[in-house]
Amino acid sequence: MTIKEYVASRKEEIKAYVSGLKRKPHLTIIQVNEDEASNAYVKGKLKDANELGIEAELIKLPIETKEEEILSLIDSLNHDDKVDGFIVQMPLPKQINEDKVKEAISPKKDVDGFHPLSSLNPCTPQGIIDYLKHEGVNFVGKNALVMGRSNIVGKPMAKLLLKEHCNVTVVHSRTSKEDMHFYVAHADIIVIAIGKQGYLDNSYEYKKDAIIVDVGISRDENGLHGDAIKDLPVKLQTPVPGGVGLLTRITLLENLLKIYNSNSKI
Ligand code: GUN
Numbered sequence: 001m002t003i004k005e006y007v008a009s010r011k012e013e014i015k016a017y018v019s020g021l022k023r024k025p026h027l028t029i030i031q032v033n034e035d036e037a038s039n040a041y042v043k044g045k046l047k048d049a050n051e052l053g054i055e056a057e058l059i060k061l062p063i064e065t066k067e068e069e070i071l072s073l074i075d076s077l078n079h080d081d082k083v084d085g086f087i088v089q090m091p092l093p094k095q096i097n098e099d100k101v102k103e104a105i106s107p108k109k110d111v112d113g114f115h116p117l118s119s120l121n122p123c124t125p126q127g128i129i130d131y132l133k134h135e136g137v138n139f140v141g142k143n144a145l146v147m148g149r150s151n152i153v154g155k156p157m158a159k160l161l162l163k164e165h166c167n168v169t170v171v172h173s174r175t176s177k178e179d180m181h182f183y184v185a186h187a188d189i190i191v192i193a194i195g196k197q198g199y200l201d202n203s204y205e206y207k208k209d210a211i212i213v214d215v216g217i218s219r220d221e222n223g224l225h226g227d228a229i230k231d232l233p234v235k236l237q238t239p240v241p242g243g244v245g246l247l248t249r250i251t252l253l254e255n256l257l258k259i260y261n262s263n264s265k266i
Pocket of ligand 1: 090091123
């Protein structure tokens, strides 16, 4: 099943589930940037929520917002019973410390799964694992290669693949080209999140049964592009657009429902 089809079927299930709830779940999004990619993500997240009967609200703050101001807003959302969960869209402007923000969000409301004590996992890596499982991918003892070591994708992705019993390698900007070729050639599952358009191309050798999950997204005059060129000679390659971004969005709402349910049971 393509990611589009998979996400459409998950949406139908969530919509039916939400329509039976007594109270609508509520998601708040805080955005403190003018980033074009963030605008697109936020728009997508609000659209999905709306479609599924989930209340979603955007609080957009000016780029010069001070760290104390955002921490105080987070504190008030942590105590606001109307809000089941909230996220602070990354990136943040320089004057705001990202780690402080992540740690200020109560783990009970942390839909992004960014807090060190959160019981949820970050949406992109979790969405990727869920989709690959749905496709019947066998992880046990497989060579998984994570390209990129960001806090949002690379690091949590490596952790989740390890939990699925993969042999995990993480490569990054300081990995030599020669080693990069070696690891790619031996990988069964490649997750690339480096933000370099078309980095994985025909100069690399791939296992013919390899899976490439393309998290990259960059824009030029011809539209959106991933970190891999199209149609590499592998078994499964996720597209950009219409790929991982959709998985991130659906997982965010699934995380919100998990929080909603755990709060309703108390
Ligand atoms: N920026 C890029 N991806 C994400 C995400 O999953 N969550 C948040 N909060 N910001 C992001």
